[in-house]
Amino acid sequence: MYYVIIADVIISQFTEVIYNMDNRPIGFFDSGLGGLTCVRPLMKRLPEEKIIYFGDTARTPYGSKAINTIKSFSNEIAEFLVSKDVKMIVIACNTVSATCVEDLRRKFPQIPIVGIIEPAARRIADTCGSQNNVGIIGTKVTIASGAYKELIEEFNHEINLYQTPCPAYVPLIEEGIIRNEIMDLTIRYYMDDFIKTNKIDKIVLGCTHYPLIRKNLNRIYPDVEIINPSDIIVDTITDILTSNDALASGSDYENVFYASDLSENFLNMIDTIFEGEEDAKVKFKNFDLEKGEA
Numbered sequence: 234m235y236y237v238i239i240a241d242v243i244i245s246q247f248t249e250v251i252y253n254m255d256n257r258p259i260g261f262f263d264s265g266l267g268g269l270t271c272v273r274p275l276m277k278r279l280p281e282e283k284i285i286y287f288g289d290t291a292r293t294p295y296g297s298k299a300i301n302t303i304k305s306f307s308n309e310i311a312e313f314l315v316s317k318d319v320k321m322i323v324i325a326c327n328t329v330s331a332t333c334v335e336d337l338r339r340k341f342p343q344i345p346i347v348g349i350i351e352p353a354a355r356r357i358a359d360t361c362g363s364q365n366n367v368g369i370i371g372t373k374v375t376i377a378s379g380a381y382k383e384l385i386e387e388f389n390h391e392i393n394l395y396q397t398p399c400p401a402y403v404p405l406i407e408e409g410i411i412r413n414e415i416m417d418l419t420i421r422y423y424m425d426d427f428i429k430t431n432k433i434d435k436i437v438l439g440c441t442h443y444p445l446i447r448k449n450l451n452r453i454y455p456d457v458e459i460i461n462p463s464d465i466i467v468d469t470i471t472d473i474l475t476s477n478d479a480l481a482s483g484s485d486y487e488n489v490f491y492a493s494d495l496s497e498n499f500l501n502m503i504d505t506i507f508e509g510e511e512d513a514k515v516k517f518k519n520f521d522l523e524k525g526e527a
Contacts, residue, residue, distance in 0.1 A: 255477075256484035258283040259470070260319030262310045265293035265407050266499060267442030268325025269506045269515075270463040271349070278467050279474075283486035285317050287520070291494035294403040295328045296372020296440070303374065307333045309522050311341060320479055321345045323470060327440050327462070328372050331380035345473055349441065350380050352469040353462035357437065358388030366432050367460075369396035370424070371439030372403065381439055395431040396439075399423040406442045409498045411449070411505070420449055428454060435460055445506065491520040 259275075261268050265288050272284055287310050289295075295303050307329045314322055322337070322344060324330045330348030338346050361367055369381045376398040385394060401419050410416055427433065435458045438444055444463050451459065474480045492499060495517055503515055 254482045255320050255474075255479035256283070256481045256486060257318055257320040258285045258484075258486050258489070260285050260287075260314035260317065260322045261325045262287040262289070262307075262314065262322070262329075263326040263441055264288070264295035264306075264328065265290045265403070265442070266502050266506065267403070267406070267440060267445070268323075269503070270441050270444040270461075271323065271325040271466055273507060274464050274467045275470060278471060279480070281481040281484060282474075283481065283484050284488045284490075285314060285319055286488075286490045287313060288490075288492045288499075288517075289522075290407075290492045290496065290499050293407060294372065294400075295326065296374050296398075296403060297400055298374070300332050300374065303328060304333050304336060307337060308340065311337050311346075313520075313522060315341055315344065319344070321347065321470070321473065323466065324348045325441050325463075325466075327375045327380075331375045331378040345477070347466065347469055347473065349462050349466050350439075351384055353437065353460065353465045354381055354384035355388055356465050357392070357435075357460060358385050361389070361392045361435065363391040363393070365435055366393045366395065367435045367437060368424075368427060368431060368433035368457075369394065369437045369439050370399045370402075370443065371396070373398045373400050375439050381437060393431075395427070395433065397423060397427045399440075402446065403440065403442045406445050407498065407502070409502055409505070411445055416446060416449055417453065420446065420453055424454070428457065433457060438462060445502075488515070490515055490517045492517045493520060493522060495519045 259282055261272055292306060324334055327349055330350045334348035376396050382394050382396060405416055437460045441463050444461050447459055507515055
């Protein structure tokens, strides 16, 4: 009996270890390459996790498209990720998070779906107050939706909030025009008067492409604090996986990155995003959603 008891304990402990992890990959998607600014900090924080990423580079940018079009595109990508048996979907796109997250949650109730806006809104509400003038920049659709403003005010109505669309940023970033006078002039065009008139002391990067011009923003506006939702969402992902006993351990999966169009500029920008990350091996596969094939 003694040995049987020991065996039962060992089996019980082994079973607990098995059920307290989930090695399936996390699904990420964005209209293009911007969502990789969420992937990079996740890979640093949770190196055991594997990722399936889809960048809809053939149809970027989403920020100037009709909402019904954005919903249609997002639904296609979410279905693709669900077909890959991901354990969670991260909407690494502010435009999609502002317009589609609740629709996607209703359609796929079996899987956690995390948008990028709510975690950042909660953090801003917790860390800012009436003394702060917070500026939100994003695509036309994100800003017009009022998603950031409404959520932040729901959690903390004392913060002074201002917002402005910056629609030219994403096309320039996707073209690799970043460390360039054209980008600096574009930033000043949208933001000089906005920051001066509203006495902005914090800027929310309301698009996952915008962290790629963070150095430009820091240089042009050194006294303005940058709030980056691409970093904040990693905390939320970690909390959900931990509470669901779904953290990965020793996964046999590989990271897989898909794009609907592999242009030369896009491939060059991947190197820029993961610059200095020797261990980050990111190779994209071309995938046509309409044809359902690589």
